[in-house]
Amino acid sequence: MSLNTATVRTQWGLAECIEGCRRHGIGGISPWRDKLHEMGVAAAATAIRDAGLAVSGLCRGGWFTASGSLGPEVLDDNRRAVDEAAEIGAACLVMVVGGLTDGSRDLPGAHALVEDGLARTLDYARTVGVPVAIEPLHPMYAADRACVNTLSHALDICDRLGDGIGVALDVYHVWWDPDLPRQIARAGRDRILAFHVCDWLLPTRDLLTDRGMMGDGVIDIPGIRAMVEAVGFDGLTEVEIFSALDWWTRDPDDVLATMVARGRSAC
Amino acid sequence: MSLNTATVRTQWGLAECIEGCRRHGIGGISPWRDKLHEMGVAAAATAIRDAGLAVSGLCRGGWFTASGSLGPEVLDDNRRAVDEAAEIGAACLVMVVGGLTDGSRDLPGAHALVEDGLARTLDYARTVGVPVAIEPLHPMYAADRACVNTLSHALDICDRLGDGIGVALDVYHVWWDPDLPRQIARAGRDRILAFHVCDWLLPTRDLLTDRGMMGDGVIDIPGIRAMVEAVGFDGLTEVEIFSALDWWTRDPDDVLATMVARGRSAC
Numbered sequence: 001m002s003l004n005t006a007t008v009r010t011q012w013g014l015a016e017c018i019e020g021c022r023r024h025g026i027g028g029i030s031p032w033r034d035k036l037h038e039m040g041v042a043a044a045a046t047a048i049r050d051a052g053l054a055v056s057g058l059c060r061g062g063w064f065t066a067s068g069s070l071g072p073e074v075l076d077d078n079r080r081a082v083d084e085a086a087e088i089g090a091a092c093l094v095m096v097v098g099g100l101t102d103g104s105r106d107l108p109g110a111h112a113l114v115e116d117g118l119a120r121t122l123d124y125a126r127t128v129g130v131p132v133a134i135e136p137l138h139p140m141y142a143a144d145r146a147c148v149n150t151l152s153h154a155l156d157i158c159d160r161l162g163d164g165i166g167v168a169l170d171v172y173h174v175w176w177d178p179d180l181p182r183q184i185a186r187a188g189r190d191r192i193l194a195f196h197v198c199d200w201l202l203p204t205r206d207l208l209t210d211r212g213m214m215g216d217g218v219i220d221i222p223g224i225r226a227m228v229e230a231v232g233f234d235g236l237t238e239v240e241i242f243s244a245l246d247w248w249t250r251d252p253d254d255v256l257a258t259m260v261a262r263g264r265s266a267c
Numbered sequence: 268m269s270l271n272t273a274t275v276r277t278q279w280g281l282a283e284c285i286e287g288c289r290r291h292g293i294g295g296i297s298p299w300r301d302k303l304h305e306m307g308v309a310a311a312a313t314a315i316r317d318a319g320l321a322v323s324g325l326c327r328g329g330w331f332t333a334s335g336s337l338g339p340e341v342l343d344d345n346r347r348a349v350d351e352a353a354e355i356g357a358a359c360l361v362m363v364v365g366g367l368t369d370g371s372r373d374l375p376g377a378h379a380l381v382e383d384g385l386a387r388t389l390d391y392a393r394t395v396g397v398p399v400a401i402e403p404l405h406p407m408y409a410a411d412r413a414c415v416n417t418l419s420h421a422l423d424i425c426d427r428l429g430d431g432i433g434v435a436l437d438v439y440h441v442w443w444d445p446d447l448p449r450q451i452a453r454a455g456r457d458r459i460l461a462f463h464v465c466d467w468l469l470p471t472r473d474l475l476t477d478r479g480m481m482g483d484g485v486i487d488i489p490g491i492r493a494m495v496e497a498v499g500f501d502g503l504t505e506v507e508i509f510s511a512l513d514w515w516t517r518d519p520d521d522v523l524a525t526m527v528a529r530g531r532s533a534c
Contacts, residue, residue, distance in 0.1 A: 142442075
């Protein structure tokens with residue numbers, strides 16, 4: 001199991017997350033870059049190593065459509081993200097690719113920009129040896145966060161770009177897809193670089209920050225986990241919960257304890 | 268253009284909607300069944316005919332997963348919906364198929380139940396001559412409203428069930444899908460029974476009731492409309508806007524006037 005720092009992002013910095021993982025017997029961590037920069041990349045790399053934690057990913061690169069073109073600031077930031085992923089020994093750099101460019105309704109244009117940005121970042125990431133993981137986000141984020149919204153689309157991009165790129169599969173984003181079993185089989189072990197869990201709550205009160213703890217929602221997490229394990233995935237199960245109304249308001253040690261318990265009972 | 272009564276559902280009953288369409292030069296209407304029952308089916312049929320309105324659909328049948336099995340109450344209600352659609356001369360009966368059954372995480376089970384329910388309703392609808400239209404809903408409704416969430420899935424069901432069934436295509440639900448152009452081409456004229464419009468707002472403040480007026484959001488409505496027209500669809504463009512925070516609070520004559528203007532400028 002791995003702790004994505006977003007799960008306790010209002011409560012803890014990265015140093016506290018690392019300590020928390022140690023206290024709760026959690027074997028891995030996946031930092032967001034804001035937390036990483038806050039602590040300092042070198043200090044974080046040392047602390048993670050000293051704690052004996054695996055790093056299941058670095059969140060996040062991408063956002064290729066932010067400015068409407070692949071300007072140097074976007075590409076340079078992605079290169080820096082690759083370097084940071086390498087420095088902390090992350091299993092992959094997770095890509096939230098970006099939605100429509102501001103004021104635009106051109107979805108195919110956004111798709112093209114994203115694929116170009118991924119290709120260019122991948123060129124660099126290959127030289128450093130960091131796998132790039134496209135995270136298909138739920139279709140409700142197509143406009144403002146990521147215009148790659150199905151595993152099928154992400155794998156089409158991987159097929160076109162070749163080696164060194166795969167997907168970060170988050171059950172929250174893909175659980176509804178009737179094509180999921182077929183696409184997980186298509187992905188195979190080589191393309192599945194990360195496996196994220198949380199749960200879909202009923203009702204969902206906010207599009208971004210009302211995700212649930214595993215077991216509190218409707219996603220068949222063990223079913224999806226069995227599919228990814230059937231194709232050979234043996235990485236960590238990473239817990240990433242955006243929850244402004246619930247888990248971000250709780251004692252973070254309770255969050256981690258619950259996460260560990262639910263890892264056994266609901267994943 | 269056609270007015271779906273949901274667009275002014277807090278302001279007007281069906282009789283007022285019919286009058287409103289006449290005043291604003293809107294040539295069609297699509298009632299929800301609660302409004303239809305309120306007015307009385309026979310009275311509504313007469314008033315719609317007298318007003319010279321086309322009926323682009325009846326909303327809605329379906330909800331096959333409501334009770335966890337296809338009990339008589341579910342199937343009978345769908346037969347009544349078919350009869351009502353016939354009585355008002357609706358171009359189709361729109362199906363919101365239902366999500367997961369209560370307390371369940373079994374998505375394939377829900378899919379199977381839905382397909383069985385559609386097949387049984389279709390058997391009856393064929394005898395009455397009412398086309399059945401599956402409305403794929405946005406994936407964010409997979410758990411609680413409809414577990415058919417892509418045009419591809421809906422068309423797979425149509426292929427298995429044969430004649431007399433097609434889809435109601437609502438841009439709000441499908442605009443994000445990278446496979447949309449291919450699936451619209453696959454659907455062709457015979458399977459596209461209705462075309463609904465509204466817009467995806469940024470930000471979207473509520474999963475169900477924060478849909479936008481055409482032109483106020485990010486959907487390339489003219490682009491999608493061109494695709495459906497390219498395969499021969501020549502039915503009405505139906506405006507269905509769930510908007511608790513905005514359009515449901517306005518003077519309904521302003522809503523219809525805006526809808527007509529945006530039909531020209533943004534569709």
